[in-house]
Amino acid sequence: MERISYxxxxxxxxxxxxxxxxxxxxxxEKEELISxxxxxxxxKKNKIYLAKAADGKRIGxxxxxxxxxxVEGADQSPTGYLEGIFVExxxxxxxxxxxxxxxxxxxxxxxxxxxxxxxxxxxxxESRAFHKKVGFWEEEEIVHFLKDIT
Numbered sequence: 001m002e003r004i005s006y007x008x009x010x011x012x013x014x015x016x017x018x019x020x021x022x023x024x025x026x027x028x029e030k031e032e033l034i035s036x037x038x039x040x041x042x043x044k045k046n047k048i049y050l051a052k053a054a055d056g057k058r059i060g061x062x063x064x065x066x067x068x069x070x071v072e073g074a075d076q077s078p079t080g081y082l083e084g085i086f087v088e089x090x091x092x093x094x095x096x097x098x099x100x101x102x103x104x105x106x107x108x109x110x111x112x113x114x115x116x117x118x119x120x121x122x123x124x125x126e127s128r129a130f131h132k133k134v135g136f137w138e139e140e141e142i143v144h145f146l147k148d149i150t
Contacts, residue, residue, distance in 0.1 A: 004054075005051070007049070008049060009048035014038075020058065020061050020088070040063060045065055046063060046066075047104070048062070048064075049064075049103050049104070051096045059091045060096045062084065062086075062103070063083040064082055064104040064108060064116075065081045073140070074115050076113075076115065079116065080105070080109075080116035081117050082101070082117070083118075085097055098134060118136055122143075
């Protein structure tokens with residue numbers, strides 16, 4: 001198995017983070033995602049990790065946050081939150097995502113959290129299965145509605 005190393009995000013890692021984020025969040029326009037990521041990378045309530053292959057290529061990332069607003073089912077505030085996680089398809093099954101989760105849990109615990117939340121779309125079966133595999137449980141299912149009023 002290839003040797004993988006893990007690094008904390010630094011500004012010089014923005015382009016690899018962006019390129020992988022575009023693969024994860026396909027419903028975002030590139031400029032919108034750039035804006036979101038710039039905001040995320042500048043906030044101290046967030047922690048970003050990247051996975052690096054032996055050849056130096058970035059092959060995954062995870063974003064964790066400390067949420068003080070409502071997190072479904074959480075017993076306390078702040079609550080750690082997995083905002084996003086991505087591993088390049090060729091490296092899935094290598095334990096990278098599991099290592100990201102361990103790192104995120106440690107960071108959240110160091111900031112007083114005893115729980116970590118996350119979310120995904122109801123239809124994202126692969127993501128739902130991954131969450132369960134790494135120890136999350138489904139707290140609730142919800143459908144949001146919106147109506148224009150004129």
